Amino acid sequence: MDFAMLAVIVLAGLVGPLLAYPRRWHVPVVIGPLIMGIILGTTGVGYLDFSEPTFTFLAQIGFGLVMFVAGTQVPVRDGDLRQSLGRGAARAALVGAGSAVLGVVLATVFGTGHAALYAVLMASSSALLILPIISSLNLDGPQVLALLPQVAIADAACIVALPLVIDPPQVGRALRGAVAVILMGASLFVVLSLLERRGYRHRLHHVSEERHFALELRISLMILFSLAAVASGSNVSIMLAGFVFGLAVALVGEPRRLARQLFAVTEGFFGPLFFVWLGSSLDLRALGTRPTLILLGLLLGVGAVLSHSLAGLTGQPLSLSSLATAQLGVPVAAATLGTSLNVLAPGESAALVLGALVTIVAATIAGGLAARRQRVSTDREP
Numbered sequence: 001m002d003f004a005m006l007a008v009i010v011l012a013g014l015v016g017p018l019l020a021y022p023r024r025w026h027v028p029v030v031i032g033p034l035i036m037g038i039i040l041g042t043t044g045v046g047y048l049d050f051s052e053p054t055f056t057f058l059a060q061i062g063f064g065l066v067m068f069v070a071g072t073q074v075p076v077r078d079g080d081l082r083q084s085l086g087r088g089a090a091r092a093a094l095v096g097a098g099s100a101v102l103g104v105v106l107a108t109v110f111g112t113g114h115a116a117l118y119a120v121l122m123a124s125s126s127a128l129l130i131l132p133i134i135s136s137l138n139l140d141g142p143q144v145l146a147l148l149p150q151v152a153i154a155d156a157a158c159i160v161a162l163p164l165v166i167d168p169p170q171v172g173r174a175l176r177g178a179v180a181v182i183l184m185g186a187s188l189f190v191v192l193s194l195l196e197r198r199g200y201r202h203r204l205h206h207v208s209e210e211r212h213f214a215l216e217l218r219i220s221l222m223i224l225f226s227l228a229a230v231a232s233g234s235n236v237s238i239m240l241a242g243f244v245f246g247l248a249v250a251l252v253g254e255p256r257r258l259a260r261q262l263f264a265v266t267e268g269f270f271g272p273l274f275f276v277w278l279g280s281s282l283d284l285r286a287l288g289t290r291p292t293l294i295l296l297g298l299l300l301g302v303g304a305v306l307s308h309s310l311a312g313l314t315g316q317p318l319s320l321s322s323l324a325t326a327q328l329g330v331p332v333a334a335a336t337l338g339t340s341l342n343v344l345a346p347g348e349s350a351a352l353v354l355g356a357l358v359t360i361v362a363a364t365i366a367g368g369l370a371a372r373r374q375r376v377s378t379d380r381e382p
Contacts, residue, residue, distance in 0.1 A: 001052055001054035001055050005047075005048070005055075008040070008047070008048075009048070009272075009273055009276050010269070010272070010273075012032075012033055012036035012037065012040060012272070012276045013032070013033045013036075013269075013272025013273065013275075013276060014032075014272075015032035015033060015035065015036050016029040016030060016031065016032030016033050016272060016275075017029055017032070018032060019031055019032045020032070023136065025364075026133060026136065026137075026364045026367060026368065027364075028129055028132075028328070028360060029267075030271075030275045030328065031357075031360075033272045033273075033275035033276045033279065034275045034276075034278060034279040034353075035279060036276055036279060037275060037276040037277060037278060037279020037280040037281075037282075038279040038280070038282055038284060039279075040276070040279075040280060041279055041280020041281065041282070042280060042281065042282065042283045042285075043282060043283060043284040043285055048276070048277075048280040049280075050277055050280040050281035055277060056277065058270065058273055058274075058277075059273060059274045059277035059278070060228070060232075060238055060274075061225075061270050061274075062266070062269075062270035062271050062272075062273050062274030062275075062277075063238055063239060063242070063274045063332075063333075063336070064224055064225075064228050064238040064239075064241060064242040065224070065242065065262070065265065065266040065270050065271060066128070066242065066266060066270075066271050066274060066329070067159075067238070067239045067240075067241075067242030067243045067246065067329055068220075068224055068242035068243070068245055068246040068249075068262070068266075069128070069246065069262060069263070069266050069271075070126070070127055070128035070155075070242070070243060070246060070329060071242065071243040071244065071245065071246015071247040071248075071249070071250060072246040072247075072249050072250045072254050072259065072262075073127055073128060073131055073246075073250070074127050074152045074155070074156075074246070074247060074250055075131075075148060075152070075250075076152070076247065076250050076251050077250065077251065077253065078148070081145065081148050081149050081152075082149075084145055084146045084148070084149050085149045085153075087146050087149070087150075087314065088146060088147075088148070088149025088150035088151075088152070088153055089149070089150075089153055090314065091146075091150045091311040091314055091316065092123075092150050092153040092154045092157065094310045094311060094313065094314070095123050095150075095154065095307050095308050095310055095311060095324075096119070096123045096154075096157075097310075098306070098307035098310045099118075099119045099120075099121075099122035099123035099303070099304070099307040100115075100119045100123075102118070102119070102122055102303040102306065102307055103115045103116065103117070103118035103119030103120075103122060103303075104119075106118050106296065106299060106300065106303065110292060110296050112296075112345065112348065114344075114348075116165035116168070117162075117165050117166060117334060117338075118300060118303075119165075120158050120161050120162055120165050120330065120334075121158075121300060121304070121327065121330060121331055121334060121352065121355065121356075122300060122303045122304040122307050123154060123157075123158055123304075123307065124154055124155065124158035124159075124304075124327050124329075124330040124331070125150070125151040125154040125155050125158075125308075125324045125325070125326065125327065126151075126155060126326050126327050126328040126329055126330070127151050127152060127155045128328055128329060129326040129327075129328050129360065129363065130147075130151050130323060130324065130326050130363065131148075131151075133323065133326070133363065133364070133367045134147075134323075134367070137367050137368070137370070137371040138371070138374075139367070139370055139371060139374060140374075141374065143316065143317060143320055144320065144370075146316070147316070147320050147323070147324060150311070150324060151324055154324070155243075155329070155330075156243070156247070158330045159239055159240055159243050159329065159330060159333075160178055160182070160240065162237060162239070162240075162330055162333055162334060162337070163177065163178055163235065163236040163237055163240065163337070164178065166334060166337050166338055166341065166343060167235065167341050167343050170235050170341075173234055173235055174234065174235050174236055176234060177230065177231060177233070177234025177235060177236035178234075178236050178240060180230055180234065181227055181230055181231050181236060181240050181241055181244055182240075182244055184226075184227055184230065184244075185227070185244035185245060185247065185248050186248075188223065188245065188248045189247075189248040189251050189252065192248060192249070192252040193251075193252055196252050196253070201255075204216065205255055205257065208257075209257060214261065216255060216257065216258040216261070217258060217261045217262065217265070220245075220249075220258060220262070223245060224241065224242060224245055227241035227242075227244065227245055228241045228242070235337075235341070237333045237336070237337050239329055239330075239332075239333040243329070278332060278335070278336065278353075281335075281336075281339060281349070282335070282349060282350040282353060283346065283347055283349075283350060284347075284350050286346045286347025286350065287347050287350050287351065287354075289347070290346070290347050293345075293347045293348060293350070293351040294351070294354070296348075296351045296355075297350070297351035297352065297353075297354030297355045297358070298354065298355070298358060299355075300351070300352065300354075300355030300358070301325075301354070301355040301356070301357070301358020301359050301361075301362065302358065303355075304325045304327065304355065304358075304359045304362075305322055305325050305358075305359065305362050308321045308322065308324050308325045309321050309322065311324070317370070317373070318366075319366045319367075319369040319370040319373060320366070320370055321366075322362050322363060322365075322366035323363050323366040323367050323370060324363075325359040325362055325363055325366075326359050326360055326362075326363035326364075327355075327356045327359045327360070328356060328360070331352045331353055331355060331356035332353065332356070334349075334352050335349035335350075335352045335353050336349075338352070
């Protein structure tokens with residue numbers, strides 16, 4: 001890793017906003033750096049070496065920050081969301097049951113033995129992707145409101161479950177690590193709530209802003225890296241550490257200044273770097289030598305759409321159930337963790353990401369259909 005390579009990585013990250021700029025396309029900003037990573041990495045010209053220690057370490061920091069931001073964006077303090085919690089939990093459970101069946105079918109057909117992993121992937125939803133789509137399309141109404149707890153529950157449950165299913169022989173160690181991270185997150189929530197109620201956080205914020213100390217950002221990064229140390233030491237994805245800390249902050253209420261600072265650090269550098277690294281680590285040539293893996297990736301995406309459509313049995317419109325299929329963090333973590341643990345077949349990690357891309361396309365189309373339906377419904381009102 002040198003400054004020339006770092007400049008190329010940052011330049012590659014700029015492709016994300018370029019592709020996402022046309023609003024009518026609804027292309028997630030992460031797609032650009034992911035594609036550039038594929039071009040510059042293992043599959044393409046080979047300029048970027050994903051195994052380079054410094055590059056890998058910076059990417060892990062980026063992943064932790066991306067998932068921290070994702071956790072802070074879950075609307076856990078929304079009173080209306082809490083009222084819809086029961087229905088959202090029931091729908092998430094229904095989707096999970098359908099995903100379990102499809103996971104067994106896919107693992108049996110392709111002979112991978114990863115039924116539980118596929119089930120978790122297909123059941124997951126990404127609040128990081130879905131919430132911006134809802135916001136950009138101005139989707140609202142009771143059905144949209146009921147979708148939010150479903151997405152939040154699926155996102156959180158699958159993030160916790162992934163370390164337990166990715167490497168079954170090490171499930172005991174992963175379970176202990178996951179419990180430790182979750183307990184630390186719960187303790188953080190208690191401490192942060194106490195500091196908030198007694199006004200200490202506000203005083204710290206005032207001093208930090210007045211003296212330009214950036215104390216909230218420094219303390220947040222220290223806590224995140226501490227959780228990441230516990231997670232990485234027990235074969236648990238850094239994804240869980242970032243998401244749990246993000247949820248704790250969201251439950252207390254994230255200060256706007258801290259949100260802006262974290263957005264700048266994450267979206268300005270570490271986030272794009274992570275997705276460039278991820279793209280560089282994917283070996284799409286292995287998909288070419290094993291075409292069945294291409295089919296596996298496509299079927300994982302289609303299976304996610306089918307399993308989420310089961311929520312329609314409870315009255316959820318198909319456009320919204322398809323919107324809930326959008327996945328990012330869990331498939332990315334599965335590909336990253338699976339590669340580092342050597343538990344995936346050559347090219348299988350690329351198949352997992354391909355499945356995620358299928359769900360993003362489906363969710364983008366579904367979001368447009370939901371917006372159109374909402375406009376038609378509004379026009380018909382007297």
